[in-house]
Amino acid sequence: MEGKEIPLGTRIVSINGRPMETVISALYKYYTTDGVNITGKAIGINFSFARYYRLHYGLENTFEVCYIPHGSHNVRCKTLESVGYRTYYKNVENRYSRPYDEGDYKGWEEEESYTFEYRDEAVAVLTVNSFSLGNENSEKHRRYTRFLDSVFTELKTRKTKNLIVDVRHNGGGTDPNDLITYAYLAQRNFRENRQAWVSFNKVPYLRYAYSKIPSFLRPLGVGKYNRMLQKEFPMEKGGRFYQTETSKDHRIRTPEENAFTGNIYLLIGPRVASAGSLFAAMVTGNPNTVTVGEETMGGYYGHNGHTPWGYILPKSGLETFFSIVNLEQDVPEKDNQVYNRGILPDYTVKQYFNDYLEHRDTQMEFVIKLIEKDK
Template identity: 25%
Template sequence: MISWLFALVIICTSCGSARNAFDAGHKFPVEKLQRDYTVFREVLEESHPSIDWYIDPDSMRHYFDWGYSQLRDSMTEPQFRSVLSYVIAKVHCGHTSTRYSKEYIHYLDTADLPMFPMSIKVLDNDTVILNNTLKRSDITIPRGTVLTRFEGQPFISVIDSMSGYIPGDGYNRSYLNQTLSNRGAFGAWLRLISGLKPSYEFSYLDSVGTEQSFRFRLVEPPKRDSSRKSIIPVIREKLKRRERREEELLYARSIQIDTALSAGYMTVNTFNNHNRLTSFFKCSFRELRKGNINNLVIDIRSNGGGNVKHSTLLTRFLADKPFKLADSLYAVNKRSKYGEHIQYNWFTGIFFSMITKKKQDGKYHFGYFERHVYKPKKKNHYNGNVYVLTGPNSFSAAALFARAVKGQQNIKLVGEETGGASYGNSAWFIPDVTLPETHIRFRLPKFRLVIDKHSAKDGRGVLPDIEVKPTRASIMANVDPKVELVRELIISNNGRQARNK
């Protein structure tokens, strides 16, 4: 009996060791990289609906060939992913991006790696510190400090170089700048593109405008508490789970009503499922009607998209006339010859046979959405003044919502150009493709959506009616200029309405 237990311990220990034996520095031989790259290229050329939407075929072939030419020696997973990211960014599709393998993601989540201690904000003419955890007793670098150089290179050149690896819709520069400005993103992209070094030097302008230089080291992550915790009663754990869920829902969507201003402030940070958005919208617009609220602010600046069912429902509560979601929505094929590497490929053919029909152009059209006209909601429809706050992080379904309500007389878009394209996008059904050797993944949108075929395909996002951008001064003062302006507009409108009574 003891010998069997001993053997079992040995086996479990061996299995645990095997699971923990992931080598992040492992280099894949050229032959395996080339095989993965061939799958990567041929899947995109075969199945992506918009491979040459924003780039001519000859230029795309050039970038594909360039990527293959880089495979001259063995590479680690991050090195290879860096090459793939640079090439895939040339498709100019924000839904088409690379991901580390699941094994590498697990490594990053558990390895307690040193962190890049600074987030930046890329403005039109400057790059400034947004926040940092740099700690030195002899120097203070406050929020809003202008950065001039990074590792001896002009900061703007560094930003331009890094932007070449970031996928985005069309030619939207504001989206690329915002992507690098999101919290922790600069360090994350730096890790992918060139790997993090133990220390870096940057230059900045001090309080009197003199350029100074500063070298800093990466920051060690906080130590995890490995001490034994007391057992929490089951009832308390259930309460904690319920509280966490409520916090998640509150972050996903919320509404506050200021009766003094007769204004509602609705935040919708996602259109993803499982956030009770249908009931939230119905309840919110019922409360707005009951309270006779004349002004509504809808903040979608942090909304990266989700299910168009939810964005369409929100549109129906606001739209003053019937609308279509798209002029065209189609895929280029049902199945791929590389189906063994593509997520959900086993049922894609059946699914597409049910929802699409092949037309004379050879494409598989999702006819329901091409034909269907949505009518405005009658019950609790909102007819007051609406201000939609937009920004570069407004993407996918959030951009579709902004595009649908733009131009309506009682609605104003306030803020910045959306990250999602105004002309359309490639998305809807987005399986992961897993490369056979490195297990690196990339997202493969299957449908191309064109909102209005008569509009310009200029590669821009949905432009605001009133443009308000962050400035160095607003960052240093930690104020939100978009919200401040909307508040002024609401007060002005309330005064005008009072005078007209």
């Protein structure tokens, strides 16, 4: 933060004698992402660094922080007193970078979740910050579909050549909002996924499962959940249980009548996950898309999702949660996309230091210059 004990723009070298490279890599395991991706881990670690640091290293009353001020080559050290979590998160809320990165951490209200604007006659920007917009039966979802229809009708009427699609802060949401959005950008028939499987069709370790129902009563209710799994994933192959072609996830979808056929510039970032990454992967697979930004949290070829499950570990009491469905996404193979990684941009663009100081959007400015260059 500006005006605090350590100057703005400082590079931290070590904390209590531990090099920052060692500290950060040690904390990676506390924040999970798809595959071996690490850019997404920075999202969680940045915001809750103090919590993960204490979890790993234990309680410490003072911190000797060694750092190099911006523009200097000399290491300085300062001892700081520990503060409580309430003070820490107050400091986080007042961080200097908040005007630029707030979208990575906030909960989006409906009116903030999607916007559309023209930058000029040839360039429009569609921003979708969240797909948490209800399911097919909700009015929120219907409002979103009407919004999309009006946007792409206007784009077609005005014969707009360039569309920037900004999903950098999109952590996911509910089906089918991701799929109906892609239908307005697609140039092919598509489906939600090519295949989906789970590794069990009966709940294992039932007595350790996260539930408010006492463990001795759980066998009475678990049958319904098991039947749901067996109905959704009826085909066994190689110790896995797969969906069949009758699943709605495999239903063939077609592009919308007013689907955009011009140049698409997709902005992505480390926050993109779940339904956000499924959408971004599909758009990245388009031949008319240029993808700009940073590697996403969610994978290009697939991810785990849909059905959350949790356990309470018996000795430590730790609660752990994960999604049990492994999904292979309906995307084409691309030379620059790596299995077990997030979506990799065609142009990797990070915020430069001076842009950070001035709260400038480096990635958006890069795209605008790219469009100007391609005219």
